Amino acid sequence: MTLAHNLGFPRIGVHRELKTAQEAYWRGDINVTQLTTTGKELRARHWAQQAGVGMDFLPVGDFSWYDHILDLSAMLGVVPSRFDWDGGEVNLDTYFRMARGHAPSGNPASACEMTKWFDTNYHYIVPEFEAKQNFKLSCNKLFDEVSEAQALGYRVKPIIPGPLTYLWLGKSKGSALDKLDLLDALIPVYGEILNRLRAQDIEWVQLDEPILALDLPSAWQQAFEATYNRLQNSGLKLLLTTYFGCLQDNLTLACGLPVAGLHIDAVRAADEIDTVINWLPAYKVLSLGIIDGRNIWRADLRTLLERITAIKDRLGERLWLAPSCSLLHVPVDLTHETTLDEEFKSWLAFARQKLEEIVTLKRALNEGYEAVAEYLAASARAKHSRATSNRIHNATVKQDCASIDDTWVQRDSAYQQRAAKQTAWLRLPLYPTTTIGSFPQTDSIRKSRREFKQGRISEHDYKERMRREIAYTVAKQEQLGLDVLVHGEAERNDMVEYFGEQLDGISFSRNGWVQSYGSRCVKPPIIHGDVTRPKAMTVEWIRYAQSLTDKPMKGMLTGPVTILNWSFVRDDQSRADTCLQIALALRAEVTDLEAAGIRIIQIDEAALREGLPLRKKDWSAYLNWAVRAFRISAAGVDDTTQIHTHMCYSEFNDIIEAVAAMDADVITIETSRSDMELLNAFERFAYPNEIGPGVYDIHSPNIPSVADIMTLMQKAARYIPSERLWINPDCGLKTRAWPEVETALMHMVDAARKLRHAASRPMPFPAS
Ligand code: GLN
Ligand code: ZN
Numbered sequence: 001m002t003l004a005h006n007l008g009f010p011r012i013g014v015h016r017e018l019k020t021a022q023e024a025y026w027r028g029d030i031n032v033t034q035l036t037t038t039g040k041e042l043r044a045r046h047w048a049q050q051a052g053v054g055m056d057f058l059p060v061g062d063f064s065w066y067d068h069i070l071d072l073s074a075m076l077g078v079v080p081s082r083f084d085w086d087g088g089e090v091n092l093d094t095y096f097r098m099a100r101g102h103a104p105s106g107n108p109a110s111a112c113e114m115t116k117w118f119d120t121n122y123h124y125i126v127p128e129f130e131a132k133q134n135f136k137l138s139c140n141k142l143f144d145e146v147s148e149a150q151a152l153g154y155r156v157k158p159i160i161p162g163p164l165t166y167l168w169l170g171k172s173k174g175s176a177l178d179k180l181d182l183l184d185a186l187i188p189v190y191g192e193i194l195n196r197l198r199a200q201d202i203e204w205v206q207l208d209e210p211i212l213a214l215d216l217p218s219a220w221q222q223a224f225e226a227t228y229n230r231l232q233n234s235g236l237k238l239l240l241t242t243y244f245g246c247l248q249d250n251l252t253l254a255c256g257l258p259v260a261g262l263h264i265d266a267v268r269a270a271d272e273i274d275t276v277i278n279w280l281p282a283y284k285v286l287s288l289g290i291i292d293g294r295n296i297w298r299a300d301l302r303t304l305l306e307r308i309t310a311i312k313d314r315l316g317e318r319l320w321l322a323p324s325c326s327l328l329h330v331p332v333d334l335t336h337e338t339t340l341d342e343e344f345k346s347w348l349a350f351a352r353q354k355l356e357e358i359v360t361l362k363r364a365l366n367e368g369y370e371a372v373a374e375y376l377a378a379s380a381r382a383k384h385s386r387a388t389s390n391r392i393h394n395a396t397v398k399q400d401c402a403s404i405d406d407t408w409v410q411r412d413s414a415y416q417q418r419a420a421k422q423t424a425w426l427r428l429p430l431y432p433t434t435t436i437g438s439f440p441q442t443d444s445i446r447k448s449r450r451e452f453k454q455g456r457i458s459e460h461d462y463k464e465r466m467r468r469e470i471a472y473t474v475a476k477q478e479q480l481g482l483d484v485l486v487h488g489e490a491e492r493n494d495m496v497e498y499f500g501e502q503l504d505g506i507s508f509s510r511n512g513w514v515q516s517y518g519s520r521c522v523k524p525p526i527i528h529g530d531v532t533r534p535k536a537m538t539v540e541w542i543r544y545a546q547s548l549t550d551k552p553m554k555g556m557l558t559g560p561v562t563i564l565n566w567s568f569v570r571d572d573q574s575r576a577d578t579c580l581q582i583a584l585a586l587r588a589e590v591t592d593l594e595a596a597g598i599r600i601i602q603i604d605e606a607a608l609r610e611g612l613p614l615r616k617k618d619w620s621a622y623l624n625w626a627v628r629a630f631r632i633s634a635a636g637v638d639d640t641t642q643i644h645t646h647m648c649y650s651e652f653n654d655i656i657e658a659v660a661a662m663d664a665d666v667i668t669i670e671t672s673r674s675d676m677e678l679l680n681a682f683e684r685f686a687y688p689n690e691i692g693p694g695v696y697d698i699h700s701p702n703i704p705s706v707a708d709i710m711t712l713m714q715k716a717a718r719y720i721p722s723e724r725l726w727i728n729p730d731c732g733l734k735t736r737a738w739p740e741v742e743t744a745l746m747h748m749v750d751a752a753r754k755l756r757h758a759a760s761r762p763m764p765f766p767a768s
Contacts, residue, residue, distance in 0.1 A: 002362050008326025021034070066100075077136040112127075290308060302376055331512035339509075344391075356375075397584070429483065434726060442469075485551050555601040559603045587634075647670070666691065
């Protein structure tokens with residue numbers, strides 16, 4: 001019999017019940033008992049749903065109050081000393097303080113770092129190792145949840161991130177520590193955990209080692225052998241679980257480790273299935289992650305079935321079926337979608353539907369295809385309707401993409417000549433000041449948007465209110481003395497959703513929430529078809545904003561790579577092709593803005609780095625098409641029009657050549673948090689165009705002083721000629737409040753004036 005199991009169910013609840021409860025608890029509106037009751041209800045509901053579908057093993061350990069890596073830190077007693085932990089059971093408030101810095105009880109302390117989970121938009125809390133890190137079993141949550149599921153009568157498979165992945169994801173603060181040196185202390189605690197689980201009558205334990213899909217140094221590869229040799233004595237069956245990519249040079253290692261089973265991502269590593277089977281010892285189970293846990297499309301069951309029937313012939317009982325990875329990365333349940341039409345819905349599968357697909361495949365293998373004939377027919381119908389729908393295919397877009405040649409990728413002249421032309425009309429002072437786009441999203445803005453969405457105010461009134469917000473923001477910037485103004489993005493709910501809603505080929509679910517971190521959930525757009533722009537998206541607003549001032553107004557767009565990377569994408573064409581279509585739509589917007597008299601246009605690529613593939617050898621292919629798409633979106637304008645871009649991270653040393661190849665006239669970038677660490681990149685590589693290294697950390701309520709800003713800029717001026725430096729915050733200001741924004745920008749403008757004054761050489765043009 002082939003078994004079906006799950007690698008993790010979304011924990012947030014179909015109505016984001018977890019978020020509601022977490023936030024109520026943090027505010028002090030509910031107590032810990034009420035909070036834990038919600039958790040218990042969610043777990044019970046999710047287990048019941050999974051069992052109801054027909055899963056053979058239910059996951060335990062996938063539920064988390066914030067993040068599953070933080071759960072493991074709590075279980076292992078990896079609690080930095082600043083959280084005043086007494087060394088006993090790590091309680092919920094200590095846990096929340098690690099995640100957020102504060103909790104209803106306990107002293108506030110700075111939160112642990114958070115970072116992206118592999119190439120997903122989920123964020124985990126980075127384990128923080130101290131010089132003499134001890135490990136000690138310090139939290140019973142997993143064992144309690146195992147008992148809870150067993151009391152409900154379920155057969156469960158606990159899930160724990162494996163020891164190597166855990167160490168890999170952690171950081172040692174202060175001292176330079178070889179994390180592998182921690183293994184000796186860590187493995188016994190894993191041993192203890194496994195013993196406890198065996199005492200709970202557990203048969204299988206899933207140990208997640210997704211780092212096997214990364215380029216690993218050989219010391220880490222070797223550490224796998226040593227570690228799993230030591231863990232094999234637990235008497236439990238271990239399912240070594242990998243996902244998110246191919247195993248490549250780790251393949252024989254993964255197949256050979258002394259465990260009872262191996263799970264592979266059969267979607268992203270589909271080409272490796274046969275090799276894995278060849279290498280897998282005859283006693284091992286192979287769990288095939290056959291259904292895509294990273295996207296929302298319904299599977300083509302017939303094709304999959306043909307594939308796995310052949311595998312079943314080889315493996316027999318040793319074949320298990322699963323989603324490719326945890327279903328944490330997809331929304332919970334499609335049946336709650338009320339706004340998508342039936343045809344569209346028939347193309348989709350969220351977490352619950354994906355489990356149904358897995359069980360259907362299992363039943364087909366165990367009971368014969370006829371047993372699931374109805375499901376196969378429905379899958380075939382959906383496949384056909386999606387392949388032929390005119391909502392998906394647009395011949396004009398395909399022709400446009402095919403007609404792109406190199407002239408589309410190039411501006412008329414090189415940066416040097418463009419810069420001269422732009423300087424001539426812009427007449428900006430040395431160290432021009434600007435902002436990244438958004439200004440505070442105030443309660444009044446949110447209220448207007450809510451009222452408009454609920455139909456309580458007319459479109460006319462809504463637009464009128466937004467115009468007032470824009471006028472206010474423009475007036476403020478003039479008072480502050482900024483050089484290049486923005487309209488403030490009052491009318492935008494979100495930098496991707498705003499464009500997604502206006503582009504054809506992109507749709508939105510009503511309830512398709514996915515956890516991003518903690519209580520924060522996002523509803524990624526679904527790029528379902530060929531993308532087109534039915535009409536101008538931003539021109540009216542920007543033109544209005546420009547009409548209010550003589551200063552240059554910067555048009556503001558989200559770039560093609562960022563729209564792509566923050567969405568669920570089509571699986572019937574390459575990401576590169578989809579990105580190109582979005583780039584063409586944006587190119588039309590850019591030229592429309594130019595035609596409307598907007599001569600500075602910013603195209604944000606906040607998420608360019610996020611799209612980097614997990615393996616370094618795949619980076620250049622990605623960067624090539626991503627950079628090309630950006631250039632296509634930007635290159636339709638005259639030399640005199642200045643193109644800006646913005647990126648939200650400072651680690652770009654390793655991609656600086658690609659960033660330069662985007663050939664934006666000006667780039668603004670995050671740096672202030674890392675104290676201009678980015679500038680190290682310029683020791684190796686002379687960035688050719690203009691750059692605005694962020695001098696004001698908008699992620700913190702702290703207001704930078706004039707002196708702080710001057711110091712940062714003086715540092716920058718050592719690497720980049722001052723004629724090519726801009727002064728700006730390091731990201732948009734939408735999450736901040738007006739009073740702090742005003743003071744911070746006042747300091748910024750003041751610092752710019754002082755720097756100009758101090759500049760020894762004569763200024764090219766009079767300062768404003
Ligand atoms: N223009 C956007 C803003 O200012 C950029 C946001 C971002 O980089 N994440 O809000
Ligand atoms: Zn940013």
